Amino acid sequence: MSENSILENSVVYEYLKKKVGEEGILVIKSFLDKEETTDEEIAKVTDLKLNIVRRILYILYESRIAEYKRLKDKESGWMTYLWSINHKNIEAAIENEAKRLIRNLEARLKFERENMFYVCSCGEKADFTQALEQNFKCSVCGSPLTYQDSSTIIKAIERRISEVEDP
Numbered sequence: 060m061s062e063n064s065i066l067e068n069s070v071v072y073e074y075l076k077k078k079v080g081e082e083g084i085l086v087i088k089s090f091l092d093k094e095e096t097t098d099e100e101i102a103k104v105t106d107l108k109l110n111i112v113r114r115i116l117y118i119l120y121e122s123r124i125a126e127y128k129r130l131k132d133k134e135s136g137w138m139t140y141l142w143s144i145n146h147k148n149i150e151a152a153i154e155n156e157a158k159r160l161i162r163n164l165e166a167r168l169k170f171e172r173e174n175m176f177y178v179c180s181c182g183e184k185a186d187f188t189q190a191l192e193q194n195f196k197c198s199v200c201g202s203p204l205t206y207q208d209s210s211t212i213i214k215a216i217e218r219r220i221s222e223v224e225d226p
């Protein structure tokens with residue numbers, strides 16, 4: 060995966076967005092292709108407040124996606140933190156995330172394949188056993204339930220799985 064296209068991968072994008080939000084994506088974009096940068100530089104480039112940038116960097120650091128080096132200025136004694144992205148860890152994290160997603164999708168797929176559903180125009184949903192117990196009438200509004208063809212859902216899940224497997 061090339062460094063610039065990493066955010067074009069939908070699994071990567073969703074994973075990072077869930078972790079650090081839209082602002083976090085901006086932060087990552089701002090130093091993805093840089094060797095090293097400082098929090099102040101990131102704040103300037105992204106137009107985000109320094110404390111927000113720092114919070115995001117800390118989350119990225121905890122997930123081992125970002126790391127820092129400390130440099131001490133000999134004259135002033137001030138510390139400078141130089142941040143960089145750990146591309147190897149980002150890919151490992153993404154691989155785990157993809158595996159987790161696929162596991163969930165496959166469980167969902169199995170469930171949809173093994174169960175028949177009945178739906179009502181009000182939005183209620185019942186499985187076969189429930190529908191049978193309710194005489195194929197909605198438990199909320201009493202309207203007749205109709206059998207839901209799950210092939211569209213199944214196809215959508217299958218498509219999503221192949222997207223995650225081969226982004």
Ligand SMILES: [Zn+2]
Pocket residue numbers: 179180181182183197198199200201202
């Ligand atoms: Zn209903």
